[in-house]
Amino acid sequence: MKITASLPDYNQVAQELLAVFYFDNAESASFTALKKANGNLVDSLLERKIIKSTSGHITSLFGHADLPAQNILIVGCGKRDEFNENAFIKTIKSLAAEVKKTSSTSIAIPIDDIKPANHTAQWCAEKTVESLLTAMYEYDATKSVKAEPTTLTSVSLLADEQNLELSIKTGKSMAHGINLARELGNLPANVCDPAYLAEQATNLADAYDEIEVEVIEESQMEEMGMGAFLAVSRGSEKAGKIIILKYNGGSESQQPYVLVGKGLTFDSGGISIKPAAGMEEMKWDMLGAASVFGVMNAIAELKPALNVIGVVATAENMVSGGATRPGDVVTCMNGKTVEIINTDAEGRLVLCDTLTYVERFNPASVIDIATLTGAIVIGLGHHATAVYANSDDLQQQLLSAGKAAWDRGWPMPLWDDYKEELKSPYADFRNVGSRAGGSITAAMYLSEFTKNYTWAHLDIAGTGWSNAKDGASGRPVGMLTQYLLDRIQ
Ligand code: BES
Ligand code: MN
Ligand code: ZN
Numbered sequence: 001m002k003i004t005a006s007l008p009d010y011n012q013v014a015q016e017l018l019a020v021f022y023f024d025n026a027e028s029a030s031f032t033a034l035k036k037a038n039g040n041l042v043d044s045l046l047e048r049k050i051i052k053s054t055s056g057h058i059t060s061l062f063g064h065a066d067l068p069a070q071n072i073l074i075v076g077c078g079k080r081d082e083f084n085e086n087a088f089i090k091t092i093k094s095l096a097a098e099v100k101k102t103s104s105t106s107i108a109i110p111i112d113d114i115k116p117a118n119h120t121a122q123w124c125a126e127k128t129v130e131s132l133l134t135a136m137y138e139y140d141a142t143k144s145v146k147a148e149p150t151t152l153t154s155v156s157l158l159a160d161e162q163n164l165e166l167s168i169k170t171g172k173s174m175a176h177g178i179n180l181a182r183e184l185g186n187l188p189a190n191v192c193d194p195a196y197l198a199e200q201a202t203n204l205a206d207a208y209d210e211i212e213v214e215v216i217e218e219s220q221m222e223e224m225g226m227g228a229f230l231a232v233s234r235g236s237e238k239a240g241k242i243i244i245l246k247y248n249g250g251s252e253s254q255q256p257y258v259l260v261g262k263g264l265t266f267d268s269g270g271i272s273i274k275p276a277a278g279m280e281e282m283k284w285d286m287l288g289a290a291s292v293f294g295v296m297n298a299i300a301e302l303k304p305a306l307n308v309i310g311v312v313a314t315a316e317n318m319v320s321g322g323a324t325r326p327g328d329v330v331t332c333m334n335g336k337t338v339e340i341i342n343t344d345a346e347g348r349l350v351l352c353d354t355l356t357y358v359e360r361f362n363p364a365s366v367i368d369i370a371t372l373t374g375a376i377v378i379g380l381g382h383h384a385t386a387v388y389a390n391s392d393d394l395q396q397q398l399l400s401a402g403k404a405a406w407d408r409g410w411p412m413p414l415w416d417d418y419k420e421e422l423k424s425p426y427a428d429f430r431n432v433g434s435r436a437g438g439s440i441t442a443a444m445y446l447s448e449f450t451k452n453y454t455w456a457h458l459d460i461a462g463t464g465w466s467n468a469k470d471g472a473s474g475r476p477v478g479m480l481t482q483y484l485l486d487r488i489q
Contacts, residue, residue, distance in 0.1 A: 001153060003129055003168050008110050008158040010037070010067055015106040015156055018069035019095055021113040024053040026080035028113035030158075034074070037066040052076045055087060056094040060102075069108060073098055077114060084116050085406050088124070089131050096135030103151045110158040121161035127406060128157060129171030130178070130478070137179045139186045139471055173301040174405070174481055178474030181287070181294030185465065185472030189266035189283040194241045194314040197263060197286070200293060201243045201312070208300040210249055216242040216357075226353035227330035228338055232346040233315035235270050235323030240315030242354055245296050247308040255364035256307035257484055259296075260354055262347045262370035263289030263314030270317050270343030271325055280468075285347070287464035287472055288369035289314055294477035295484070302481075304488050309361055313354040317346045329427045333357065334449060339427040347372045348431060348442055352449040364487075365394055365454045368446065369476065375438030376459040382466040384410035385476050388443040389456035398456055398483055407478030409458065418444045 006013075010033035020030040035042050041064060045051045051059045057076035065072045075095055077083055091114060099107055111124040132155065138147035157164060184192055184200065198215050205213040218239050221229055233240025243263075246256075264285035268274060274282065292310040299308050324330075328340050330349075333356040340349070347370050358366055376386045385402065387409035389395035395411055402409040421433030421441050429448065433441030439459050446457055463475045 001133070001155065003155045003157070003172065005125065005157045005159055005162055005164040005168070007160065007162070008112060012068065013108045013156070013158065014068045015108040015154070016069070016104045017071045017073060017099065017102065017107040018067065019107065019109045020072050020074045021077050021091070021110065022051060022053055022074050023077045023080040023083070028110070030110040030113050033067070034065065034072060038064065053078060056090055058094060058098045060098070071102075071104070083114065085119070088114055088116050088127060089406065092128050092131035093135045096132050099152060100136070100150065105151055106154040106156070107152065108156040108158055112159045121159045122164060122167040125157050125159065125164040125167040126171040126174070129168050130175045133172065133175030134178050134474065137182060139183070141183065141187060142191065170302065170485070173298040174478055176301060177294035177298030177477045177481060180297050181290040181474040181477050182472040184290040184293055185284055185287050189316070192283075192286070193238050193265045193316065194263070195238065197265070197289060197312055197314050198241050198243050201245055204245060204293070204296060204300065210247050210303065211296065211300055212246045212248070214244040216244070221353070224333055224357070225331065226333045226357075228332045228349040229313065229315070229353040231324040231328065231330045231340060232270070232317055232349050235320050236316035236318040238316045240350070242357065243312040243314060245292070245310040247296060247299050247310070249299070249303055250305050250307040254307050256309045256361050257487060258309045258311060258358050258361055258363040258366040259292045259480065260311045260313060260351065260358060260366060260368040261289035261292035262286070262351055262368070262372065263312045264347060264350070265314060265316050267317045267344070267346065268319055270319060270346060271323050272342045272344040273319055274344060284465050284472060285371050286314065287371050287460060290472065291369050291460070291464070291475070291477050291480065294474060295480045298477065298481045299484060302485070304485060306484060306487060308484060309358070309363075311354060311358055313350040315350055317343070332449070336429065336448065337427040339424040339430045341430045342432045345432045345442070348445045351446060355446065355449045359452050363453050365456070366450065367398070367456045367458065367480065369458045369460055369480070371461040371464050372459045373439040373442050373461055377462040379439060380410055380462050382462050384408055385463045385479065386410060386412045386439055386459035387456060388412045388414050388459070390414060390447060390450060391454045394454050394456050397486065398458070398479060401483035401486055402476065402479035405478035405482035407476050409476070409479060412440060412443065414443055414447050
């Protein structure tokens with residue numbers, strides 16, 4: 001898709017479609033231009049309440065406008081002073097849905113008209129591109145009837161500011177990363193298993209010179225003493241893997257930023273089996289891993305001068321005669337022992353050994369991303385990603401990256417008060433606390449394995465997806481990509 005910027009000169013705009021934004025209590029430049037060209041028509045449509053300012057409402061004027069762009073989509077935007085980032089994204093998404101229906105090939109979008117307070121044209125350009133391209137995504141991989149391919153090939157962003165090239169590029173790469181994460185997430189567990197994820201990693205390394213891939217198999221995990229990881233993968237016929245994607249964009253002396261994704265391609269709970277209702281949702285238990293793929297894809301396209309290592313801890317949590325029993329004690333790679341009280345608290349087990357493993361990279365920071373607990377869905381719902389960190393600076397950097405990318409997080413505590421719950425009479429720790437503060441005790445467990453570097457943990461059980469119809473959200477690819485881009489010196 002060709003996306004460019006041009007000036008909002010409505011007598012020059014020659015795209016097939018032109019978006020015109022209509023607010024309740026303020027007149028946008030595009031609406032003024034339309035009124036100038038077709039005053040009587042607009043007045044009559046307003047009078048008959050056909051044009052509405054209701055947020056997301058669209059009036060199509062095809063072939064009637066006396067402007068070079070003959071087909072107009074008038075998009076209702078609500079009140080100008082209430083038009084915030086959420087409204088911006090909703091507006092672009094409803095516009096995209098309408099464009100999809102029209103089979104048009106080109107559109108002009110006057111982004112200056114819909115700037116939320118305190119945002120630049122650059123932000124608007126990036127988010128318009130990202131929202132448009134993510135709105136075009138449709139899952140069809142396992143359907144016999146495929147989605148109609150989009151006919152749109154050219155988008156022109158109308159803005160006085162013309163220095164938008166980098167923002168357009170960033171928006172595109174963010175969208176590609178988000179859509180990749182969604183696709184991997186939406187695939188069923190019989191297709192997207194640990195071997196499939198390893199194959200995707202190889203594909204990424206084949207596509208980009210800057211990316212190398214390495215896969216650690218179970219035999220190597222045994223040699224390294226990853227008893228916690230293996231306690232999970234042992235219940236499944238599918239072998240667990242640790243997939244390592246290295247992006248080398250910086251100098252050799254630059255410490256890498258490390259991302260570690262939870263990649264349970266299915267979580268049945270193991271012997272502590274989950275109830276049947278809703279168990280199909282546990283194909284999404286690899287969304288942390290999916291987001292690592294998404295970020296690595298975005299980074300490979302944007303090529304920042306950084307070193308980034310994406311690590312995917314992937315396995316399947318299943319029930320079998322070989323599966324781990326509640327009460328089993330295993331030894332982790334760092335020598336600590338864990339009493340596995342609940343085999344459904346498996347994410348922290350695959351992650352703890354992977355987090356010990358990444359010490360060898362001498363990381364600038366390590367961020368793990370995991371659909372770790374049902375408790376965080378209750379705590380923060382589907383809107384805020386839980387952000388834990390052993391460094392206030394890192395926590396703040398992630399929160400502000402999330403705000404800038406409009407993929408927001410909320411700070412959570414790592415107080416040692418919560419650690420009491422992880423005591424065991426039979427091992428150094430148990431793998432679960434009580435029901436109270438379940439996301440925090442899970443994070444506390446991980447914090448025992450991340451003392452040697454700057455670390456953050458994102459619990460995305462609430463934000464990675466919210467329902468079957470919408471599928472995977474692609475979060476927090478935006479937050480993490482922004483965090484990395486903010487680290488460029
Ligand atoms: N993958 C789940 C967490 C989860 C639950 C994500 C619901 C999304 C929606 C995780 O492995 C799990 O089962 N956690 C348990 C932990 C408990 C046994 C301490 C949970 O949250 O119930
Ligand atoms: Mn589980
Ligand atoms: Zn899980």
